[in-house]
Amino acid sequence: MKKALYFFCLFFASTSLLAQNEPTKKEQRKQRKQEQLNQTNRYFVLEVLGTYRNVQDLATSNQIYNGFGGGIGFGGFQMRNNNIQEFRGRGGYNGISSRAGVSTDDFWGNFSYVYLRKLKNPKFFLGGQANFLSQVRYTDILSNSSLHWELVGSLGITARAQSPFTIPLLKKQVATYAQVYLPLIAYVSRPIYGVTVSGEMEHYVSALGRLGNTSMEFGMHFPIRKNNANRLRISYQWDFLRWRDNEVHKVVTGQHAISIGLLVSMIQAENISPNL
Amino acid sequence: MRIQHILLFLTPLLFYNCETVFFEEETPFTAQAIFDEAWEFADREYSFFEYKEIDWNAVRAEYDSRIDSVMNREDLFDVIADMLFELRDGHVNLRSSFDRSRNWRWFLDYPPNYNFDVLERNYFKEEQQFVGAFIVHDFEDVGYMHYRSFSSTASEGALNYIMEKFKNHKGIIVDIRDNGGGSSGNVTRIARRFTQESILVGRERYRNGIGHNDFSEWENVRLEPYEPDSDIENDTIAYHFTKPVVLLTNRSCYSAASFFTQYMKALPNVTVMGDWTGGGGGAPTFTELANGWILRVSNTQFESPDGFNIEDGIPPDEQVGLRQEDEIAGIDTILEEALAFLRK
Numbered sequence: 001m002k003k004a005l006y007f008f009c010l011f012f013a014s015t016s017l018l019a020q021n022e023p024t025k026k027e028q029r030k031q032r033k034q035e036q037l038n039q040t041n042r043y044f045v046l047e048v049l050g051t052y053r054n055v056q057d058l059a060t061s062n063q064i065y066n067g068f069g070g071g072i073g074f075g076g077f078q079m080r081n082n083n084i085q086e087f088r089g090r091g092g093y094n095g096i097s098s099r100a101g102v103s104t105d106d107f108w109g110n111f112s113y114v115y116l117r118k119l120k121n122p123k124f125f126l127g128g129q130a131n132f133l134s135q136v137r138y139t140d141i142l143s144n145s146s147l148h149w150e151l152v153g154s155l156g157i158t159a160r161a162q163s164p165f166t167i168p169l170l171k172k173q174v175a176t177y178a179q180v181y182l183p184l185i186a187y188v189s190r191p192i193y194g195v196t197v198s199g200e201m202e203h204y205v206s207a208l209g210r211l212g213n214t215s216m217e218f219g220m221h222f223p224i225r226k227n228n229a230n231r232l233r234i235s236y237q238w239d240f241l242r243w244r245d246n247e248v249h250k251v252v253t254g255q256h257a258i259s260i261g262l263l264v265s266m267i268q269a270e271n272i273s274p275n276l
Numbered sequence: 277m278r279i280q281h282i283l284l285f286l287t288p289l290l291f292y293n294c295e296t297v298f299f300e301e302e303t304p305f306t307a308q309a310i311f312d313e314a315w316e317f318a319d320r321e322y323s324f325f326e327y328k329e330i331d332w333n334a335v336r337a338e339y340d341s342r343i344d345s346v347m348n349r350e351d352l353f354d355v356i357a358d359m360l361f362e363l364r365d366g367h368v369n370l371r372s373s374f375d376r377s378r379n380w381r382w383f384l385d386y387p388p389n390y391n392f393d394v395l396e397r398n399y400f401k402e403e404q405q406f407v408g409a410f411i412v413h414d415f416e417d418v419g420y421m422h423y424r425s426f427s428s429t430a431s432e433g434a435l436n437y438i439m440e441k442f443k444n445h446k447g448i449i450v451d452i453r454d455n456g457g458g459s460s461g462n463v464t465r466i467a468r469r470f471t472q473e474s475i476l477v478g479r480e481r482y483r484n485g486i487g488h489n490d491f492s493e494w495e496n497v498r499l500e501p502y503e504p505d506s507d508i509e510n511d512t513i514a515y516h517f518t519k520p521v522v523l524l525t526n527r528s529c530y531s532a533a534s535f536f537t538q539y540m541k542a543l544p545n546v547t548v549m550g551d552w553t554g555g556g557g558g559a560p561t562f563t564e565l566a567n568g569w570i571l572r573v574s575n576t577q578f579e580s581p582d583g584f585n586i587e588d589g590i591p592p593d594e595q596v597g598l599r600q601e602d603e604i605a606g607i608d609t610i611l612e613e614a615l616a617f618l619r620k
Contacts, residue, residue, distance in 0.1 A: 056299045061563040062313075064302055099302070100568030141570055145562040193482040193492070194321055194561025194575040212298070242298050247486060248320055254295025 047261030069094030154183035174222035212242035229265035303566035325488040382554040390453040408434030426458030426532035443514035447618030457531025531556035557586035
């Protein structure tokens with residue numbers, strides 16, 4: 001009896017000890033998260049932009065307005081072994097005018113979220129994007145018709161190609177990329193009629209076709225200094241929008257932006273090259 | 277550096293101004309092109325061709341013959357201005373750096389029925405108050421408020437003061453004679469003080485297509501009574517006046533002043549006295565022509581609830597004119613009739 005009791009206690013104690021050495025579910029989650037972070041390059045992005053805008057809004061007139069401006073942007077950029085995610089918010093102002101000198105204040109803002117998955121060829125990525133674009137123009141001299149706008153919320157596909165290379169002479173290794181966004185479905189708001197200051201809007205849901213909209217970006221990023229995780233990004237972006245309200249009114253806008261951005265490293269992967 | 281990297285740096289150059297491929301051709305800088313542009317803008321935006329029975333193609337043919345390639349800008353302006361005059365609309369104007377085209381027949385062809393000098397010297401006698409955008413005078417048992425332009429902001433503070441000042445009076449005279457219009461926001465802000473219930477005051481539609489009869493559906497316009505902010509609401513203060521009101525109008529009441537007259541005419545406690553308003557029931561839309569001139573044309577229509585289009589003016593309930601002998605004697609006939617009406 002005593003022996004049986006002894007072996008039972010020994011068995012009970014040993015199983016308890018073993019159970020304490022197995023990780024709990026919470027610990028397992030924590031471990032997985034840490035492994036993920038070890039494979040993550042994450043940056044906070046701040047940027048400044050120089051812009052040039054061309055616009056023709058037949059709801060205003062058939063005159064083409066163009067001019068220069070600037071803007072700022074912020075966001076987050078994250079690279080992992082097999083995906084890229086980016087959140088970006090940008091806004092700015094252009095002073096545009098017609099060839100006869102009628103001036104217009106052009107305000108714009110853009111918010112986007114991109115998720116890209118690496119393809120079999122590690123230089124190419126494909127994924128989706130949610131985008132919100134706001135373009136507002138104010139032409140004081142046009143009184144009742146002084147205000148015109150496009151508000152476009154869209155969902156679509158994004159493709160990206162990137163590749164590292166070394167700048168000769170400087171022997172600086174940079175990561176270059178090209179990215180294009182094509183909305184597949186969008187929700188568009190435009191002024192409802194000529195007296196635009198009433199603020200009344202017409203809302204449309206549109207698929208690709210009636211709405212012509214794309215965004216293309218070409219850029220490169222590189223470390224600021226050797227052994228410094230922070231990076232500098234220089235890019236050119238072209239944003240294009242074409243929308244037809246009805247048989248009479250149509251708006252076409254194009255903006256060219258050159259931006260210089262600072263990518264502040266928040267998390268640096270142990271084994272993921274930021275140049276990929 | 278590989279070839280694809282070189283291409284990567286050169287590719288942005290391909291996008292230089294490429295959106296311009298999708299632009300329509302801008303109007304050339306010629307007299308004929310600018311004339312055509314003005315005609316076409318009116319053709320697709322103007323809202324009263326059918327109502328006024330205007331053959332716009334015939335008008336084009338008549339004035340097109342006056343265009344020649346060597347005409348100077350003043351002559352071109354005059355031809356386009358003469359063409360636009362055919363629309364018989366005070367909301368149709370061509371504006372350049374040296375002139376503004378206009379059609380003022382809607383008041384120049386009629387007696388003025390208003391003399392501010394008579395009011396100032398023989399009625400106000402320096403005892404009027406300037407309450408915001410309003411000239412206010414107390415006739416002891418009848419209140420008087422003169423509003424000279426809907427471009428002047430009618431503040432809630434000023435309206436609160438006036439409603440409170442005259443709350444125990446028999447009636448209020450609202451004088452908008454010679455008020456040429458302005459902001460529609462002020463129309464609503466003032467009119468809603470004279471009702472405590474929601475009233476249908478008219479309906480509106482706008483041009484939305486190539487055809488002269490292409491319009492949106494009629495949309496009802498309701499006047500909602502003023503509701504003070506709950507933060508500042510005071511039970512002892514009167515915010516509305518629903519006793520008898522007389523609205524004084526003349527032919528120079530145009531645009532927002534006509535809209536205001538229609539809003540007020542829909543209220544059961546309001547009597548419109550004086551002359552027809554000048555009209556201007558279409559809110560104008562604007563464009564820039566190729567040479568920088570600004571053109572505006574009426575783009576909407578407004579009707580009373582019983583289908584009366586206010587474009588050519590609104591008739592008064594009581595037609596009263598300013599008699600010449602009265603005016604010479606320093607008497608405002610219309611104001612006297614309004615005072616007698618409210619005092620009876």
